[in-house]
Amino acid sequence: MNEISFAVLGTGGIGRRTLEVSQYRDGLIPVAVCDRGGIAVDHDGLDVGELLDATEGNVASGPDEVDDDQDTVTDGGVSTDAGGVKQTGEGAGVVASEQGRPTETPIDDIIAKSDRIDAVLIALPNLEHDFIPRVADRFAEAGYEGVLIDVLKRSRVIGLLDERAETLEDAGITFVCGAGATPGFLTGAAALAAQSFVEVDEVEIWWGVGLRSGYEDNRGTVREDIAHLDGYDIETARALSDEEIEAIVAEHGGVIEFNDMEHADDVLLERAGVCDVEDVTVGGVLDVRTDEKPTTTTVSVTGTTFDGERGTNTFRLDDDTSMAANVNGPALGYLKTGVRRNRAGEYGVFGPAELMPRF
Ligand code: IKT
Numbered sequence: 001m002n003e004i005s006f007a008v009l010g011t012g013g014i015g016r017r018t019l020e021v022s023q024y025r026d027g028l029i030p031v032a033v034c035d036r037g038g039i040a041v042d043h044d045g046l047d048v049g050e051l052l053d054a055t056e057g058n059v060a061s062g063p064d065e066v067d068d069d070q071d072t073v074t075d076g077g078v079s080t081d082a083g084g085v086k087q088t089g090e091g092a093g094v095v096a097s098e099q100g101r102p103t104e105t106p107i108d109d110i111i112a113k114s115d116r117i118d119a120v121l122i123a124l125p126n127l128e129h130d131f132i133p134r135v136a137d138r139f140a141e142a143g144y145e146g147v148l149i150d151v152l153k154r155s156r157v158i159g160l161l162d163e164r165a166e167t168l169e170d171a172g173i174t175f176v177c178g179a180g181a182t183p184g185f186l187t188g189a190a191a192l193a194a195q196s197f198v199e200v201d202e203v204e205i206w207w208g209v210g211l212r213s214g215y216e217d218n219r220g221t222v223r224e225d226i227a228h229l230d231g232y233d234i235e236t237a238r239a240l241s242d243e244e245i246e247a248i249v250a251e252h253g254g255v256i257e258f259n260d261m262e263h264a265d266d267v268l269l270e271r272a273g274v275c276d277v278e279d280v281t282v283g284g285v286l287d288v289r290t291d292e293k294p295t296t297t298t299v300s301v302t303g304t305t306f307d308g309e310r311g312t313n314t315f316r317l318d319d320d321t322s323m324a325a326n327v328n329g330p331a332l333g334y335l336k337t338g339v340r341r342n343r344a345g346e347y348g349v350f351g352p353a354e355l356m357p358r359f
Helices: 012-024 048-056 106-112 131-141 155-162 165-171 185-195 216-226 234-241 242-251 266-273 323-343
Strands: 004-009 026-035 038-041 100-102 119-122 147-150 174-176 199-210 255-258 280-286 299-304 310-316 348-350
Touching: 004 012, 004 234, 004 323, 012 026, 012 048, 012 119, 012 147, 012 199, 026 106, 026 323, 048 174, 106 147, 119 266, 119 323, 131 147, 131 155, 131 165, 131 216, 155 165, 155 266, 155 348, 165 348, 174 266, 185 199, 185 266, 185 299, 185 310, 185 323, 199 266, 199 310, 216 234, 216 255, 266 280, 280 310
Parallel strands: 004 026, 004 119, 119 147, 147 174, 174 348, 199 280
Antiparallel strands: 026 038, 038 100, 199 299, 255 280, 299 310
């Protein structure tokens, strides 16, 4: 496969770790990155080491000082260009890199360069449900022909993307949605595990994440997770200050269990024909006191075989592989597959249960 040039929108935990992991994967050339205050573009390939050192080095150490992933700038409910693009610290971010330059229109600037970019990873928080779909609109309107990929989580966003399927198809865009760990890796695993069965009764996804050293990098995902707790939703979670989030985590003794999460694994498995939305449950345990996983991450698919046996196939992640590895590795694998599909002329919206990620 020819080389793939790709851009990353956002330099939060996902954006930075994806850039880092891409250094270990063949044929991936990171050529553009942006956050809310800056952009770096080099079509020959960015110096990822310098970029990461510059941006990580600028992350303020105390939780109170770090801008959060939910730092979405809105204007009458509509995000401005800078909206949602993560700034990694006070006055820092991409502009702290010698490859970066300041801009007030980071996404538009990437779009302006996108005719030479094969794929764009949208590593932005989606605390407004239609934020990522609206980013897709902007690429389509600008005539981008390539791959857009995200690691969004909420089920309802898939419908918003599906509404745009025709527009994306007409534009020549291959949109791969929900391509992180869950949805993503684990959804794909469920689709494989389902192959033994003629009827799938239940898909149970149960994840464990230990996030002590990775907490700063993953504040956005913690905030999104809190929106699943009783008494919270996406709007209330968005409005929480960092201190309030710390307090919620502390109230739970640093370990929070989530049940019946609204994760897009359900709609993505249904649209791939594996089972119905209501057959899928997603939950897990987040432990911010340690990097050890509090529970083993598993996907269990229960069904009935053609010869009448009922069984459960279980896919299990190792307890020592990190969330960063299990989100960003698959995201890049699905990105590669998306580019292959795009080059073959397949456009529209695809989920992780319909594609096999490439190594
Ligand atoms: C996500 O970012 O995909 C969702 C998060 C769970 C990740 C599971 C990783 C499992 C593992 O590494 O064992 C969470 C819901 N924010």
